[in-house]
Amino acid sequence: MSNWLYLHLRAIAQASGRLARQPLGTLLSALVMGIALSLPAGGYLLLDNVASMARGVSGTPEISVFMDAAAAAEDAAAIEKRLRADPQLASFRFVPRDEALKQLAAGGLGDVLGGLESNPLPDAFVVTLRTGDPEVFDTLAAQMRAWPKVAHVQLDSGWVKRLHALLALGRSAVVMLAALLGFALVIVTFNTIRLQIMTQRNEIEVSRLLGATDPFIRRPFYWFGSLQGMLGGLVALGAVWLGVMGLSAPVAALAETYGAVFALSGPQWPESVAIVLFAAFLGWLGAEISVRRHLAGT
Known part of the structure; x- marks a missing residue:
């Protein structure tokens, strides 16, 4: 177990070093992933807030x-x-x-x-x-x-049925958007890892000559994709919170016209963790596909 943990910590250190050595590329990749993920995350959060506001304005059925x-x-x-x-x-x-x-x-x-x-x-x-x-x-x-x-x-309950139908439609649209953008982010990570493999081709060949196993070689690439995805998830959270802070005052003014007191809420910690983990999974998935496709030929 200690050897397994050491190997993963070593792979994390290698991946972190590669990310740190190319700050501009890391920043741009994180921004691309974060902005893309902020769209479905913000849409889902907006639907929950709209449902809460509608219930407050319309009263209890x-x-x-x-x-x-x-x-x-x-x-x-x-x-x-x-x-x-x-x-x-x-x-x-x-x-x-x-x-x-x-x-x-x-x-x-x-x-x-x-x-x-x-x-x-x-x-x-x-x-x-x-x-x-x-x-x-x-x-x-x-x-x-x-x-x-x-x-x-x-x-x-007529308004309740209409509200549930609209929310169900909105959630379906958010899921479809998340799937499409998630696929695009997997492609981004796929290409990033492919370039990493190409630039380290000689290093990989030397490692194999010295007896390095395929899991040992692949592990840093997996962590590279996962860490890149986590950075994108953090950027998405930041973008969502900026949107919440920017819309809080207009939403409160709108609710006041209906005689209601409503405050726009941001993602709670379960949603925040889910966004970051989902982004990390997309990064890992892109790395997995790229490694299996390109590392076998090195």
Whole structure:
């Protein structure tokens, strides 16, 4: 194990030295990879922020459960018991028919309602869920419609379905963009490692004559590609954070026009680690392909 660790540390030192000896080329490669990776990373982050802002502006979606006009207090109590027992519900409130009539009258319909002989409005429950998943809304609404003395169930989830559909479309576009740019970055690393192999051809031949194994020769190239990818990932993180800082004030001003308080958030540490590791993987993959293609012929 100690020998394995020593060989990898030695390969890391060699790769780091090669990167340091060509600072301009290393910087340009890191900038190319970082800018390319910042596009899908920033797009995914933007989608998450848009989802959070939309939920804050539009409010929490609700389900309204309207009781039958002939329902008694015992029937409402039975429905309330069912709602309390459902772990998927965040909260609910009971709206008696008299209170609903008063709310309508206060909303400017007093003259119209004054001519009615009796209150036509039913008792109702307004239910808030713990999740915004449209499938959960539809499932619970179907269950509630089957409850006794329930006349109608109304979902306030149309905007939730549209939001989920738009976010799913956006995420698919981000994944496609990441795949295309990732392929391009693999090609960049492939060519970089190919040039490294060509410039070190004589050194590689001498190492083989001295008994060096193929893993020993290949290891520094793998680390060269991985380290180059990690540098690109760090550049991508920096670009994303610059974008977040630049857009924070305009986004806050936009949210204020809707009466909401919203702060644009940058990538958290799990997302940051994932970006750097993904960039390192792309660098390793390009190095792997290039080494297998060109080192065998040296």
